[in-house]
Amino acid sequence: MIPACRGQASHPRSMSLWEHGLHLFRSAVGVVLPAPMLRRAMVLKTDGCPRLVVRDRAFPVRRNLYLVGFGKAVLGMAAAAEEILGDHLIQGVVSVPHGIRACLQQAGMEEMLLKPHSRIQVIEGAKHNLPDREALRAASMIRELAEGLTADDLLLVLVSGGGSALLPAPTPPILLEEKEKVTKLLASRGATIQELNTIRKALSLLKGGGLARAAYPAQVLSLILSDVIGNPVDIIASGPTVYSSTSAQGCLQILTKYNLLSILPRSVETVLSSSISDPSGPKDYSHVYNVVIGSNSLALEEAKHQAEDLGYWTLILSAAVCGEVSRVARLYSQLIQFVCLSTAGLGEGPLRDQVRGDLLKLAAELEIPGLNLVDPLKALQGLESERWVCLLAGGETTVQLQGNGKGGRNQELALQVALELHRAKATGAGYFLGRCEVLFLSGGTDGQDGPTEAAGAFSSQDLVDKAAQEGLDVETFLSNNDSYTFFSKFRNGHHLLLTGLTGTNVMDIQAILIRARDR
Ligand SMILES: Nc1ncnc2c1ncn2[C@@H]1O[C@H](COP(=O)(O)OP(=O)(O)OP(=O)(O)O)[C@@H](O)[C@H]1O
Ligand SMILES: O=C(O)[C@H](O)CO
Structure with a gap:
């Protein structure tokens, strides 16, 4: 602390x-620390029907709350959220950086750790900020949790910088290594975070709104800590709960700009060309509320x-x-x-x-x-x-x-x-x-x-x-x-x-x- x-x-x-x-x-820094930020962002009102109030919206809660999260600041955000939500929270999974719990413990920042017997499962991964097997496992648990929800449920999504590497779900037949190769090459050739995440979205099941689609028909409330200039919610952590308008043509332009077209793995070509023939995914995101809570x-x-x-x-x-x-x-x-x-x-x-x-x-x-x-x-x-x-x-x-x-x-x-x-x-x-x-x-x-x-x-x-x-x-x-x-x-x-x-x-x-x- x-x-x-x-x-x-x-x-x-x-x-x-x-x-x-x-x-x-x-x-x-103090004003954007997880606990004060979460407490400002959401309030659990228990007078009358219990409801979670975020800005101008109230979400009825009746032990129907689920939580997922991914990003460098998400562990502290989850700890604060768990405290606010109490027994209404049924289950959660967060994907956080490798070694973060030991680090926070060593620094005496216990308030950013989950309580013993927490209902939220923590997976540490993405060593050196690169997607790995552990992050892949976390992403698949998050996807499973989201897909199992019903119209009566509310999914709270905690998002912060570093979320892209912590939520890898490559669209088949792309392998994790292949996707990593493309993003690494783009980064080393100077691609901006906008360009990088545009490509990540096109190759992922969960980014670019995929998580919100997986959770449908549950309500989705996404609380976002921004680490990108201008706070573009579709770019931060590659926008897993935000509708993405990215076209495959847009991706091809970026890949051409960085001279990557000729060395793309076959699987990446396959996924990009299939999205050219089917460019329009579902656009109804009325079940989703995205809020930037820290910037x-x-x-x-x-x-x-x-x-x-x-x-x-x-x-x-x-x-x-x-x-x-x-x-x-x-x-x-x-x-x-x-x-x-x-x-x-x-x-x-x-x-x-x-x-x-x-x-x-x-x-x-x-x-x-x-x-x-x-x-x-x-x-x-x-x-x-x-x-x-x-x-x-x-x-x-x-x-x-x-x-x-x-x-x-x-x-x-x-x-x-x-x-x-x-x-x-x-x-x-x-x-x-x-x-x-x-x-x-x-x-x-x-x-x-x-x-x-x-x-x-x-x-x-x-x-x-x-x-x-x-x-x-x-x-x-x-x-x-x-x-x-x-x-x-x-x-x-x-x-x-x-x-x-x-x-x-x-x-x-x-x-x-x-x-x-x-x-
Ligand atoms: N020797 C150096 N001198 C100056 N800058 C450096 C040096 N080595 C690395 N950097 C810069 O540090 C950054 C990489 O560090 P870091 O991993 O903290 O970046 P990041 O993940 O973008 O940071 P953040 O998590 O703060 O967004 C890059 O901007 C890189 O150019
Ligand atoms: O995770 C990411 O994509 C970057 O940190 C930008 O949010």
């Missing part, structure tokens, strides 16, 4: 920027709330930040320079116009969905000087791996931002950067950044110089994608964001905190 936020009792002014940043990150935006909203309480003028830039880390770092660095120019009271001037112009150009190039910097920059420009500023953003960046170092996209981003700011110090903006305290923080909400034990890292405009004093050359570490090694060495790991596994995942979060230095 993420420890309670430190420093809440202290006065914000006496807290360091790092304490503020940590508090914001922890609060953001990056929700986490950012909570962080905003907390930042405002601490006294910051706060803005959420976007919950859809994507693109190559080095370009995103440039965007953040220029934003920081712009804020420093503003809080230092430099109203107008060619320097600010230049930073503004560069920023707008870069933002347009990055094509971050929904990011419009024109209004935020205007608001920042109008801020009274010396005002504390907090900019928040979230999403998922990408790193083109070139070296063989150890790191993750968040640590690499924090280090790149430090380097960009260091370079900016040599320009006209240097003076204004020097007049501000700056903290840049980037972290994965699951508590694990790439294959490292850190969730992310934080940096500032002085990091490169300070590292040089310790004999650490930032550019050398970056060129080897070795951000984790860097942050572990630099100030004895003081700049690493270490939360441990959190039990949730709504992608990554960035916070920029800026305040004028006391003069």
Whole structure:
């Protein structure tokens, strides 16, 4: 469990920027932890006829509840759901990552484990995030449970990121190995999650609405924790309870784009061509209610709330930040320079116009969905000087791996931002950067950044110089994608964001905190 936020009792002014940043990150993650999220999402009302209330819908319950789930955060979600549902829950099966129970136990996160004698069966599988025999077994038990339901039953489906690998049910005659080969090839050739899951849906019995069809005529209530930008319910975990409009032609286009047509297993060709001759599956999904109960935006909203309480003028830039880390770092660095120019009271001037112009150009190039910097920059420009500023953003960046170092996209981003700011110090903006305290923080909400034990890292405009004093050359570490090694060495790991596994995942979060230095 993420420890309670430190420093809440202290006065914000006496807290360091790092304490503020940590508090914001922890609060953001806290709001999308399984138990609070489930408790907000559904309520069991027992006055009159017992019913499960989710948003504007009420589902009558009378010991007719079944539960299935798949995904990295689903064990904690199931534990919370079981507590809420009590005796109304008859039976359940969840497919969760290999080793997760031992991990949660070790981390002292017992509240995310099911009680002894639970009615929910747990299957651990998908070692290294790849579908395997255990995940296949779990998927077939989930399918069997769904197919056995009647019109009197309610199937609660818990979905989170990682669900695709944990619910493999290849359409015969495709074998698990064949499907895995196709998805692995697509991933290694740079396919997006939308492209990858479009193919997964076309080759699966349960994805792309298959689970909802299997459960018919039972009611299906799907509670979804989103790990995909924009929260597309048909893509998250490949949408097992969402109608899929994917055509076989669409799949062929993707396979052609990644040069895979000529090496497709025969079974995959067979399944795709049979869906070309029978493109329209049943479209009636009126028995299904899909609800996104946790997302990056929700986490950012909570962080905003907390930042405002601490006294910051706060803005959420976007919950859809994507693109190559080095370009995103440039965007953040220029934003920081712009804020420093503003809080230092430099109203107008060619320097600010230049930073503004560069920023707008870069933002347009990055094509971050929904990011419009024109209004935020205007608001920042109008801020009274010396005002504390907090900019928040979230999403998922990408790193083109070139070296063989150890790191993750968040640590690499924090280090790149430090380097960009260091370079900016040599320009006209240097003076204004020097007049501000700056903290840049980037972290994965699951508590694990790439294959490292850190969730992310934080940096500032002085990091490169300070590292040089310790004999650490930032550019050398970056060129080897070795951000984790860097942050572990630099100030004895003081700049690493270490939360441990959190039990949730709504992608990554960035916070920029800026305040004028006391003069
Ligand atoms: N040395 C490295 N430096 C920077 N990034 C790295 C490095 N090694 C791996 N990564 C990045 O880490 C990610 C893979 O880690 P992880 O398994 O946590 O990803 P994921 O499953 O997409 O993450 P999540 O579960 O948070 O969605 C990829 O984005 C990859 O580019
Ligand atoms: O499981 C998956 O497909 C990914 O995590 C996206 O949700």
